[in-house]
Amino acid sequence: MMLDVAIRHRLPDFELDARFQAPAGVTALFGKSGAGKTTVVSTIAGLMRPDHARISVDGTTLIDSETGVNLPPHRRGIGYVFQEARLFPHLNVRANLLYGRRLSRRSGPPPRQIIQMLGIEHLLHRRPAALSGGEKSRVAIGRAILSNPRLLVMDEPLAALDQARKDEIMPYLERLRDQIGLPILYVSHALPEVARLATTIVLIDNGRVAAAGPAGEILCDPRHAPLLGSRQMGAILTARLSAQDADGLSRLDCATGPIWVPRVAAETGRTMRLRIMAHDVMLSLTPPQGISALNVLPARIVELHEDQDGVLVQLDTGGQGLLARVTARSAAALALRPGLQVHAILKAVSVTAANIGGAG
């Protein structure tokens, strides 16, 4: 699957000029409020008429201002999940789920599989008024998938939910990403969500694409600190859950060795993705001894980036990127420089459940 987007649109106080390509998986559109994310997805869905656009999904042209192609929204094959669930109040969950299916010309996964995957079997006969916020969201996601879209657009789907509800829905979204194979365009300005779900990130800044690429690379690139937020910088490590220890820790094996974190609720053998925040990583020139931190990863310094908050140190640990935030004073005292071998130290407790998700 390839989503190919080029949009130009001028509003009284805003100009959008965005081009990007998105491969299969979850593509997150990330940017500050007012950056232009909703304008981009509204144009893709056909809800807004741009000055100029060329958009195709998997070779099917949705709009091309040059040739005059402009499919109406209902023929674009796009499932849309909004911030509020927008379910039909007079229909029960089953009828809500099957609503879009009647209008669809494409075939897709069987309803039973989606209903099971979203854990809503027991809600089928209820009306939306009798559902919690998280349940409503799951039904709205199910309804969008069951319309058999080419592309699922989710515009801040968790923004209206509290943290507990967000945590509840996240594993379902991961399953959707890993099991259904439906391409998803995910709009958010919440980086923890993006870090957990995205395979590709498109950074939007003031109507333009500031960067686009694999999530692990974008989140770990110090040049994007101004847009991502200095305190949000961190790496995505993929590691296999290899053991659940009796003292409440889980062991994850990554390329350069084991990492222990507080118990992860998943079966052993699963590949997980961990978001390791730069400010949680400490560096040592010699193998540390007599410290409480459980995780020590050998790493090589790739690059140093100084900013107003100190120094972001880009590291390579067995081919995976890692990021450490140190003060300018420490960087100078340790004479940190590209090519230097160091030991990256990570406290187990700094990796919380919100920073760990499934990875397929």
Ligand SMILES: Nc1ncnc2c1ncn2[C@@H]1O[C@H](COP(=O)(O)OP(=O)(O)OP(=O)(O)O)[C@@H](O)[C@H]1O
């Ligand atoms: N109908 C409109 N008329 C004029 N300006 C508009 C209109 N709709 C949006 N804008 C402006 O376009 C810019 C981009 O808005 P957009 O909603 O796409 O941003 P966003 O990144 O989705 O923001 P948020 O995260 O707050 O939803 C903003 O400056 C907004 O004020």
